[in-house]
Amino acid sequence: MFFPCKKTCILLVIFGLVIWYLYLHDVLKRWGSLVISNTAEIMVLPERPCRTRDLDMASSEIENRLSYKQPSVLVGRTDVVAVTPWLAPIVWEKTFNVELIDDIYKRINPTIAITVFAVGKYVKFVQDFLETAEKHFMVSFNVRYYVFTDQPHKIPSVKLNEGRYLHVKNISGSTRWQEISARRMEFIQKAIESNIGKEADYIFCLDVDSKFKDRWGAETLDRLVAVIHPGYYESDRKQFPYERRSASLAYIPMDQGDYYYGGAVFGGRVEYVYNLTKKCRKAFEKDKENSIEAAWQEESHLNRYLLYNKPTKVLSPEYLWQDFKDRTKEAQVIRFSGVIKNYKEIRPNK
């Protein structure tokens, strides 16, 4: 009689311990995500939508196995400025060491997402975009391409290297190119909520009418990343094509502005880009309610956002060139460039 009772008691205690462990585990998990959202301040989604792996230089073990050239304090590029007044790097050729930067970022083994939109006739750019990305974009890193299109059956199957995946997302088309371009903010925001937030650490949102021509690597990774438009890096801020009507939420007064950022390239850690797309989308939609469309659609809203939310890394025009533009002496390498296109033939409207 006594023996079975003891057995039952032991079983009950084990059962109780398991329940207690599961409860504690759940509480700690919730507490963990709460702490993350408090410190980051920008986590506005429920249930940790984004992965939180990040580069923490201080805690990453730097092994001595990599031997590289001594960095100089006195010798470097003098023909360009390689840092913003808020101390964010401006990435130019010969301002970073490829092996060193790759080695540092390989330690966190990040996944990098690319979003591109191919609506209407722009599907014809996808093949070259993907093929050149396979050659130059984040080679030997994990990459996920997200192609948004109204014609999934027209997306070519391009041979991808190991660790690289293609996701095709079906979206509706539009009769206005301005709307296609601007609504990218909305689609990217939604895609981060639904899956990119869980599938990638960093994201770059790029124009599809472009090709990679040289290395685009880990030197571009940071929290919030923007590119200096190749057409305006020598211009006075008064000449920047910012939205100048105060009725628009993209408004920037004549005496303000840092750089003119291109709408064809922005990126960073997924949660930072999530915030950017959410804000730009909202501003664009609010303008629409007030019957105003910014001069350069989402590019204008992007410029306004980045004026008040400074990028933590700025890419030089090497990362956004245009094929019709001759290379200048500052741009020693052209890494990504817009192809020449016939606007009349390719866009659904003027």
Ligand SMILES: CC(=O)N[C@H]1[C@@H](OP(=O)(O)OP(=O)(O)OC[C@H]2O[C@@H](n3ccc(=O)[nH]c3=O)[C@H](O)[C@@H]2O)O[C@H](CO)[C@H](O)[C@@H]1O
């Ligand atoms: C180099 C650069 O900074 N480019 C920007 C510039 O003009 P762009 O002349 O580069 O704009 P664009 O015609 O390439 O349109 C931007 C993107 O929208 C997509 N698209 C557009 C039309 C269409 O019918 N189907 C389609 O899929 C496609 O991914 C394209 O790359 O100003 C636009 C403002 O609206 C965007 O900010 C672009 O990023």
Ligand SMILES: [Mn+2]
């Ligand atoms: Mn373009």
